[in-house]
Amino acid sequence: MRTSGGLSVAITRARDHLYLSTHQRVTSQSAAPSPYFTLAAGPSAPLVTAAPWTPTQLPAHPHGAGDKPTFSFSELAQYQSCPLQYRFRQNLGFQPQAAKELGYGRAVHHVLRRLAEHVRQHGDVPSLLGFEQLFDREFYLPYADRSAWETMEARARTVVTHYLTHFRADLDRVWEVERSFELHLDSANVVGRADVILDREDGLPGGLALVDYKTRSVAKVDEAMALQLQVYTAAARGEGYDVRAAWLHDLTAPKAAARVTVASTPDVVLIATQALTALARGVRDRSFPAQPGDGCRYCDVRPLCRHARTQ
Numbered sequence: 001m002r003t004s005g006g007l008s009v010a011i012t013r014a015r016d017h018l019y020l021s022t023h024q025r026v027t028s029q030s031a032a033p034s035p036y037f038t039l040a041a042g043p044s045a046p047l048v049t050a051a052p053w054t055p056t057q058l059p060a061h062p063h064g065a066g067d068k069p070t071f072s073f074s075e076l077a078q079y080q081s082c083p084l085q086y087r088f089r090q091n092l093g094f095q096p097q098a099a100k101e102l103g104y105g106r107a108v109h110h111v112l113r114r115l116a117e118h119v120r121q122h123g124d125v126p127s128l129l130g131f132e133q134l135f136d137r138e139f140y141l142p143y144a145d146r147s148a149w150e151t152m153e154a155r156a157r158t159v160v161t162h163y164l165t166h167f168r169a170d171l172d173r174v175w176e177v178e179r180s181f182e183l184h185l186d187s188a189n190v191v192g193r194a195d196v197i198l199d200r201e202d203g204l205p206g207g208l209a210l211v212d213y214k215t216r217s218v219a220k221v222d223e224a225m226a227l228q229l230q231v232y233t234a235a236a237r238g239e240g241y242d243v244r245a246a247w248l249h250d251l252t253a254p255k256a257a258a259r260v261t262v263a264s265t266p267d268v269v270l271i272a273t274q275a276l277t278a279l280a281r282g283v284r285d286r287s288f289p290a291q292p293g294d295g296c297r298y299c300d301v302r303p304l305c306r307h308a309r310t311q
């Protein structure tokens, strides 16, 4: 069969299933299938416009002793919210379009990090002018157009100023920012980063508190948010650190409501580790059932999914 090089590669290297797709429209213009699509599918192949069938369970890969997979925490959190969504995104490569807001949270974290470094170096926060200069230099959004930039920059300035006003003392306690963690489970390794770690929790040098900054309002602490902090707590304790607390810090909330404590007692952390092990095992065993729910409303791969909850 004469096919394009790319199509030959797809056909001969597909491991589980092969889907061929074509556009009916490109922007507003009708588009005919490419000659290669027609050749491969046959000229009279019926066009299927419904969401494609996807298997929920794939044949297991032969795993050797040395190929323990490594997942990021966010990958496993995505699997937890819907295994089929994980499959579409991580295995089949359907990534969401870059949003204008992409990087906002990271940009705010970065400014806070620079402020913490300034305090460490100079013993105090910068002057008002110094703060403005630092903010202008460090705040960056890769995908924002001018109007989105102005809106988000103003929002970030408010959030950071609010933090400096009410949580200035935290900056004297910063032990590390964006600290990487690795947790070694039986079935997988899990990697992630804690936003901030504060020292002197309970007034004790070496007593640490893990903090996860949220740049959007947290209506309630969901399972994934708590799991993340509990997993990092397990990893930090595994390295021998004395983690005494973990909390979410809603940077948009009034001072009194900004901090929400997440349970981090040894028994809770053990349960979190077991939950993470089960998630990693699910990915490793290639089990991808759909888990329709409220998340379907915001799911980027919804047009491809025949299980999407409609209400």
Ligand code: SF4
Residues within 6 Å of the ligand: 081, 082, 083, 084, 085, 290, 291, 292, 293, 295, 296, 299, 300, 301, 302, 305, 306, 307, 308, 309
């Ligand atoms: S639409 Fe719903 S069921 Fe389908 S992949 Fe997304 S979250 Fe899962």
